[in-house]
Amino acid sequence: MIYNTLIVGAGPAGTGPLILAARKNKLAEFLDLGVAILDKHTQMGRGCLGDYIVNSDTYTTVFLECLEGQEKGGVLDKVISSKITQSLEKYRDTNAPLSLVGEFLGEVGDALQTIIDRHPTSQFFPRTEVHSLQVLADGTISTSTIRYLTDNLTIKQKFYSQNVVLALGGKQHLQNLNGDPKFQKLNLSNQVLEKVLLSDFVLRQAGVNEMQKRLENSSSKKVLIIGGSHSAFAAAWSLLNKLTGVNFSEGDITILHRSKIKLCYRSREEALEDGYTDFTEEDICPITQKVYRLGGLRTDSRELFRQVMGWSQEQQEKRINLVEIPQDSKELKNIETYFNQTSLIIYACGYDSNVIPIFDSEGNEMELLCDHRGSRIDDNGRILLKDGSPLPNILAIGLGAGLKYSDKLGGEKTFKGEINGVWIYQNTIGETIFNQIFDPPTSFGKLKPKNIDSTR
Ligand SMILES: Cc1cc2nc3c(=O)[nH]c(=O)nc-3n(C[C@H](O)[C@H](O)[C@H](O)COP(=O)(O)OP(=O)(O)OC[C@H]3O[C@@H](n4cnc5c(N)ncnc54)[C@H](O)[C@@H]3O)c2cc1C
Structure with a gap:
């Protein structure tokens, strides 16, 4: 079978475009196209975030916002009333332990999986590790994987698709x-x-x-x-x-x-009230008015x-x-x-992308545009080749993917680092990726968060 889309890595980033689709009531239509989601671990949604022993560096509304506007009987209905959500609600106006956030994201992932399981054309493949991609002569992408049937029993399996979304997370290097x-x-x-x-x-x-x-x-x-x-x-x-x-x-x-x-403040006024003046107009996000929204x-x-x-x-x-x-x-x-x-x-100097080799139809490894941290993507989330042109239909999202400041995303113009965050995966960049696949002439606009605390 040739899937429309393969999502590789089912953490907060890989599941972001699916949550965006659910909130737009387009998940069923999207899954009808044929979507396979692959992860080397067993659960969708959680990724690495729940493994950290610190509290979130964003307010809890970032995580809870995906439940807003859900109709009764909607995709995330069960999550709304769950015990974990109730526990997380207690932290609504502040930050929360990431272990609890991880459990919540796991529940969101389970709810998504229930919907995916109902679609005959789409499937979640747990314990499936992706090793390489190959773009075949007709543009179809072949993805090589190893599936762990048990800890000791593995099979090699190839998946074929028209699009691939890489959401493998990042890693640090000594x-x-x-x-x-x-x-x-x-x-x-x-x-x-x-x-x-x-x-x-x-x-x-x-x-x-x-x-x-x-x-x-x-x-x-x-x-x-x-x-x-x-x-x-x-x-x-x-x-x-x-x-x-x-x-x-x-x-x-x-x-x-x-x-x-640098310190992040919800507004110029809040910063000044706190006696913080070390910023200029360029350091204020034109969409949210936050000071150092990305780098603070x-x-x-x-x-x-x-x-x-x-x-x-x-x-x-x-x-x-x-x-x-x-x-x-x-x-x-x-x-x-x-x-x-x-x-x-x-x-503690940031993350590199978890890259896997991408081969052309002749079996030669493609040279990607990389900086010292890994491969680069354009504003549409497409992986770039060495000459700066986008690789058609291979997209990347998430930690280490190298998303940079753009007017469309907002934030402070002076920010030079990489943009990350659950809200961004489920909203701005999640929408870009979704549109790229579902509705290619991108309808992306400057997405203003409903709640000022919802963004990084
Ligand atoms: C310390 C820390 C704290 C953070 N705190 C916050 C916060 O409070 N709020 C916020 O919004 N953001 C936060 N972030 C940023 C970001 O939201 C998280 O890093 C988030 O976990 C990134 O999601 P991800 O899906 O890109 O990566 P991951 O969470 O790492 O998920 C990647 C997924 O890909 C799978 N995978 C990897 N390689 C393969 C392979 N070869 N084949 C198949 N599957 C594979 C993994 O099993 C995993 O499920 C934080 C980041 C860090 C580092």
């Missing part, structure tokens, strides 16, 4: 620290590199256990965190809140950041930063020390001490 031109000048020894843990790991329970083990056995409690965004502050938050019997003293935790730390710290991370700066009502947080990486190479040498004197280094 090599990025070794290869970072800034740090190369520091001549970091192997001993230093042995101290490094990736932030994605330390934000999971196994990583907390590892930090606990390393720090309780070490006379020095000095920790160096490299990065200045949410992951870096979330790692600092976990050190202070998740370890037992490890007492940090003043200045023990250093956050080494490249550029100035939110929720617990923002509060922690305010405590470090002594701006909060709470006691000043002196255990954390903020150091900006010097631009001057002579001064750069001074930060070597932080690397040498520390017991633990946490590398």
Whole structure:
């Protein structure tokens, strides 16, 4: 069978366009086209988000908004009245533990799966790991997978489709620290590199256990965190809140950041009321009027930063020390001490895309347009070839997919990083992907969130 669309990866991003379709009452029509959803894990919807031990960096409305406007008997009807949703509702006006968010997203995924199961032309394939794609001469895409029938019994299977949506999530690489031109000048020894843990790991329970083990056995409690965004502050938050019997003293935790730390506010007025003036008009989202909507710290991370700066009502947080990486190479040498004197280094500098090879009809691997973080996509979510032209019918969404600022998406013009977030997957970029497949002449407009807290 040739599917219309294969969605590879059924986490928050892969399921985003399906949720968008459900909210537009177009899910049944979409599934009638023939959609296969593949994931190496067993459940749709959850992805990795529920594995993190920190609270969400968005307000809970981000996650609950998908339930709004559901008719009785609608796709997500069962989720509305579930116990997990009721628990999440308690956090509606604030942020929530990501473990609970993960359970909720899993329930949303289960509800989607129930609908998919009713469609003879569409199917969810769990425990199915995708290894490569090949664009055949007639444009059909062949996807090679291994299906785990049991832990020990696997079969190789090919899927054929007209479109593929890659939603594989992202990963972090230690090599990025070794290869970072800034740090190369520091001549970091192997001993230093042995101290490094990736932030994605330390934000999971196994990583907390590892930090606990390393720090309780070490006379020095000095920790160096490299990065200045949410992951870096979330790692600092976990050190202070998740370890037992490890007492940090003043200045023990250093956050080494490249550029100035930015804070997100719901409006210019809210920022000014808080005494925060370090932004210009260019840093305000023209759609939502939020300050640093994309690049600013939110929720617990923002509060922690305010405590470090002594701006909060709470006691000043002196255990954390903020150091900006010097631009001057002579001064750069001074930060070597932080690397040498520390017991633990946490590398929190973003995610690379989880790429799989894409071959042409002759079996040659296609050269994609990549930057140092992985492959790139255009504003329509299409993967770009090395010459900058889009690869027809192969789209990407989600962590590591490299979605950049555009006027259509909104946010602050000055933002140079990658845009991510559950709301974006289920709304703006989710709609772009959906239109690209379902209704190719894109009808995408500037989508204004209903609730100001619903966006990143
Ligand atoms: C620490 C942290 C906190 C975050 N907090 C928030 C937040 O509070 N609010 C918010 O809106 N966003 C948040 N985000 C951003 C984003 O929403 C999440 O990262 C989200 O999990 C990304 O979803 P995803 O589907 O792209 O990736 P993932 O959640 O990683 O899902 C990818 C899916 O693809 C599957 N997969 C991977 N490789 C293969 C393969 N080869 N074959 C088949 N299946 C495969 C995986 O099993 C998984 O189900 C956070 C991100 C991080 C890193």
